[in-house]
Amino acid sequence: MSEAESLPIIDIAPLSGGGAAAAAVGAAIDRACRESGFFYVVGHGVDPDALRRLDRLSRAFFALDLEEKMRIRMALGGRAWRGYFPVGAELTSGKPDQKEGLYFGAELDDRHPAVRASIPLHGRNLFPDRPPELRSAVLDHLAAMTRLGHRLMEGIALALGLERGFFADRYTSDPLILFRIFHYPPLPAGVEADRAVLGANDERAEGVVHTTPGGSLWSVGEHTDYGLLTILMQDEIGGLAVKSKGGWIEAPPIPGSFVCNIGDMLDRQTSGLYRSTPHRVRNRSDRGRLSFPFFFDPGWNARIAPIPTEAALRDDREERWDHASVHEFHGTYGEYLLGKIGRVFPDLGERVL
Numbered sequence: 001m002s003e004a005e006s007l008p009i010i011d012i013a014p015l016s017g018g019g020a021a022a023a024a025v026g027a028a029i030d031r032a033c034r035e036s037g038f039f040y041v042v043g044h045g046v047d048p049d050a051l052r053r054l055d056r057l058s059r060a061f062f063a064l065d066l067e068e069k070m071r072i073r074m075a076l077g078g079r080a081w082r083g084y085f086p087v088g089a090e091l092t093s094g095k096p097d098q099k100e101g102l103y104f105g106a107e108l109d110d111r112h113p114a115v116r117a118s119i120p121l122h123g124r125n126l127f128p129d130r131p132p133e134l135r136s137a138v139l140d141h142l143a144a145m146t147r148l149g150h151r152l153m154e155g156i157a158l159a160l161g162l163e164r165g166f167f168a169d170r171y172t173s174d175p176l177i178l179f180r181i182f183h184y185p186p187l188p189a190g191v192e193a194d195r196a197v198l199g200a201n202d203e204r205a206e207g208v209v210h211t212t213p214g215g216s217l218w219s220v221g222e223h224t225d226y227g228l229l230t231i232l233m234q235d236e237i238g239g240l241a242v243k244s245k246g247g248w249i250e251a252p253p254i255p256g257s258f259v260c261n262i263g264d265m266l267d268r269q270t271s272g273l274y275r276s277t278p279h280r281v282r283n284r285s286d287r288g289r290l291s292f293p294f295f296f297d298p299g300w301n302a303r304i305a306p307i308p309t310e311a312a313l314r315d316d317r318e319e320r321w322d323h324a325s326v327h328e329f330h331g332t333y334g335e336y337l338l339g340k341i342g343r344v345f346p347d348l349g350e351r352v353l
Contacts, residue, residue, distance in 0.1 A: 007251055008032045013043030015155050026158025033262055037277030038242050040257040046144050051233060054141050057134045058290055062183040072126040080123025090344055092221035099219050101182040104138055145231055146177055149296030152229055171298040178295040184219040184283040219283045224276040225263035226340050227297030232259040237289040243278040264326040265304050265333060273309045300334040
């Protein structure tokens with residue numbers, strides 16, 4: 001991968017201060033959001049020992065047999081939309097992904113007003129009996145990523161020439177936080193990959209991959225994220241690819257970093273100045289791959305509207321993977337999200353949404 005094809009690496013440590021140093025970080029974020037919608041962050045201050053612990057415990061969970069993992073299946077999570085799903089149960093663009101995973105969110109007890117009101121995606125998490133330490137590792141990670149999400153949104157506010165607290169004051173004082181742990185099994189050999197489907201600029205498209213009947217050649221198919229900001233920890237295996245202006249490029253793991261990308265709501269708010277960038281995953285290794293995406297999104301009842309920018313709105317409906325316009329949406333983030341997630345788990349969505 002040439003230097004021109006690589007994603008920028010931004011040291012965000014100066015955001016904890018102010019002045020010219022923080023403004024420089026904002027300028028770097030602005031360039032990244034305009035050019036690719038993806039960037040790496042370092043200098044984030046998250047404890048590396050805690051990240052290694054989360055990785056180790058997650059591997060221990062996914063090594064369990066399916067019967068034990070299904071004891072916390074998502075159907076038992078009700079409207080909170082939490083728990084485990086097996087390989088092939090989650091859809092992207094209507095096709096089963098080649099991954100299994102755990103869904104988590106803010107830990108809310110039954111007395112919380114949103115839980116008492118039966119608002120979807122609010123409630124208690126489902127944690128496994130084994131390994132028992134996974135519960136504390138996940139809750140610690142949620143707290144650390146929430147702090148990081150607030151700091152990064154301050155950087156994005158600076159990037160847009162706004163007050164640092166713009167998003168916290170209007171959209172994320174009570175953010176909707178969603179956290180996933182995904183395990184991508186190796187894709188068994190035996191099914192020839194279609195180079196046209198994989199992308200003409202994919203140098204390894206002539207390999208062999210696996211697909212379920214009616215499924216995808218990808219561990220996760222092409223998609224954009226729904227909210228404001230995604231903060232991703234990935235293991236050393238890699239497999240994430242980003243759709244740049246010149247074609248698909250890889251986002252390989254960089255030790256000590258997180259990968260960040262903007263979602264549909266920030267695309268809408270900036271009238272397309274910052275675009276939510278399509279991405280996909282294919283595990284090309286012979287080992288299981290783990291990824292840990294954390295979604296830092298507007299509050300459930302936040303009404304999403306454009307903010308003043310220099311951009312003239314250009315609707316890219318025909319260029320998008322789903323041929324849908326994020327700029328035609330009017331309403332709260334909760335309403336937008338409900339319109340999307342039922343397509344990811346259609347059977348479950350009919351029962352709980």
